[in-house]
Amino acid sequence: MVHHTDVSVVTIERFIIEQEKLHAPQATGELSGILYDLALAAKMIASKVRSAGLADVLGATSDINVHGETQQKLDVLANSIMIKALDHGGRLCAMASEEEPDIIPIPEGFRTGKYCLLFDPLDGSSNIDVNVPVGTIFSVLKKVTRGPRGELADMLQRGRRQVASGYVIYGSSTMMVYTTGQGVHGFTLDPSIGEFLLSHPNIRTPRVGRYLSVNDSYLRDWDEPLRALMRVYRGQDGDRKPLSVRYVGSLVADFHRNLLGGGLFAYPANRQNRRGKLRLLYEANPLAMIAEQAGGAAIDGVNPVLDVTPTELHQRTPLFIGSADDVELARTMLAPQLSSVGA
Ligand code: AHM
Ligand code: MG
Numbered sequence: 001m002v003h004h005t006d007v008s009v010v011t012i013e014r015f016i017i018e019q020e021k022l023h024a025p026q027a028t029g030e031l032s033g034i035l036y037d038l039a040l041a042a043k044m045i046a047s048k049v050r051s052a053g054l055a056d057v058l059g060a061t062s063d064i065n066v067h068g069e070t071q072q073k074l075d076v077l078a079n080s081i082m083i084k085a086l087d088h089g090g091r092l093c094a095m096a097s098e099e100e101p102d103i104i105p106i107p108e109g110f111r112t113g114k115y116c117l118l119f120d121p122l123d124g125s126s127n128i129d130v131n132v133p134v135g136t137i138f139s140v141l142k143k144v145t146r147g148p149r150g151e152l153a154d155m156l157q158r159g160r161r162q163v164a165s166g167y168v169i170y171g172s173s174t175m176m177v178y179t180t181g182q183g184v185h186g187f188t189l190d191p192s193i194g195e196f197l198l199s200h201p202n203i204r205t206p207r208v209g210r211y212l213s214v215n216d217s218y219l220r221d222w223d224e225p226l227r228a229l230m231r232v233y234r235g236q237d238g239d240r241k242p243l244s245v246r247y248v249g250s251l252v253a254d255f256h257r258n259l260l261g262g263g264l265f266a267y268p269a270n271r272q273n274r275r276g277k278l279r280l281l282y283e284a285n286p287l288a289m290i291a292e293q294a295g296g297a298a299i300d301g302v303n304p305v306l307d308v309t310p311t312e313l314h315q316r317t318p319l320f321i322g323s324a325d326d327v328e329l330a331r332t333m334l335a336p337q338l339s340s341v342g343a
Contacts, residue, residue, distance in 0.1 A: 010198035012039050012176065012187045023182050030091040030113055031140065031164060035178065038138055039187075039196055041085035042168040042176050045078045045122065045136060046189060049170040052128050074128055075099060078121035078136065092117050093143045094150025096313055098282040103155060103313065115163070116141045116154045120282040124250030133171035135252025139286040140164040155313060159285030159306035166290065169252045177203070177256070179293040184259075205296040206262030209323035212243035213254040213265040221270035229333045233264065233326070243326070251278065255287050255321065259294060264326035268301065269318040276300075276318035280310055284319045297327035302335045 016032045052074055079099040086092060087104075090111035095104040098120040106112050119138040127134055140163050145151045166178030174189035176196050186200030212233045219227065228237065235242025243263065248254050254265050269276045278284050288298035288305040298305040298321035305317065320330040 008197040008199060012036070012196040012198070015185065015187070015198050019180065019182060023180075030115065031180065033089055033091050034086070034115060034117065034140060035164065035180075037086050037089055037091075038166075038168075038178075039176055041082050042136060042174065042196075043189065043194060044081045044085065045168070046170050046174040048074060048077055048081075049122075049128065049134065053131065073125075075122040075125040078125075082119055082121050082136070086117055089113070091115055092150070093148070093154065095119070096155050096281065097121060098123075098279055098314070101314075103150060103152060105149060112148050112150075114143050116143060116150050118155060118281050118286075120279070123252055123283065124248075127248075127250045132248060132250055133169055133253040134250055135170060135256075136168040137252065137283055137286050138166055139281065139289075152313065155281065156310045158309055159280075159288055162285060162289050162306075165286035167252050167255070167286065169256050171253060171256075175199070175256070177259075177290065179290055181289075181293065184290055184294045200260075203259060203294050205259050205291065205294040205323055207295065207324050209243055209258060209263035209326045210261050211246045211258050211263030213245070213247045213258060213263060214268070215247060215249065218268075218270050218272075221272050222268065223271065223337065225334050225337045226268055226270075229330055232329065232333070240329075251283060251287075255290075258322045259290070259296070262323045264320065264322040264330070266321075266330070267319045275316040277316060278319050280305070280308060280315045280317040281313065284317050284321075287321060288319075291321050295324060296322055297324045298322075299327055299331050301330070301338045 016035050020027050020032050079097055087106055088110045091113035092115050093112045094116055096118045117140055121136055122134055123137055124134045141157050141161060142163055143154045145153050164180045168176045175186055177186040184203040186203055187196035188199040189196050231237040232240055233243045258265055267276050267278050284305045291298045301318050320327055
């Protein structure tokens, strides 16, 4: 008898087609097309990230690189790759990026479509210099305005209205994790064949976490309810099992570890900065959809992130995201105070 080895041959392309047949047999295939294009962009960015160290070494030995050009910064390069990989497919009406001040129109001469793409092309890019994982985060919304081109109002929709979201982590391996509202699925890039293969079907995050990820060097600017919450997570108060502290400082890496292992990532507001640091549209919303789809939760301290109505493209939000029980503890300890100050 022949024994078949345990090798995944489910490519991301095959998986997307099979999921569409299963859950949306009447679909036009446009959303699937966006997901393939994102997978292509991810492979291109991964290849640039992989050689970033070499490029830095070259840059360090000479002011001018071998091509006689100034080295492009990787986050700018990742931004261009995303735009070029997605702007011509006829499926998008506009894009928005953390790296660009305004919405990015589809160039004249290309067809437009019914979806909007919002993304952070290379989150945590300051970590590249020290070889720490970075990531790309994306969110897909359906156009709501009437004209052929996307407008600001198309971007300023609640996260609850996302039709897909996900991220790519450029870590010890490259993974793409996404949801279209039918669970969360993870694919690992096999560099020898250049394909994303299904490695983590139907990811579920543990209800109670193991890890706590927060930058507590801001402690002196935290309000007392937040300090009290952190004491409970750490087992210094109450009878909860203490969480272990892990903080990379690269959102996708911190989120991904906690998604798989269970945990709570927090980027709270503080007295110096009442809106937090992370962006609602490019970071919090897409990861909140992933968290909820995996059985976890995400709040801004009071409300589910996905229910916040955005008013600005680059709006910031406090974020508490991860295992459902840990997020619920944050809500019960923080919401009474935050609601009363109108945060
Ligand atoms: P960026 O979008 O400018 O890269 O900043 C976002 C990053 C996140 O990846 C990370 O969670 C956070 O900033 C870390 O911030 P801090 O250094 O304040 O802890
Ligand atoms: Mg970012």
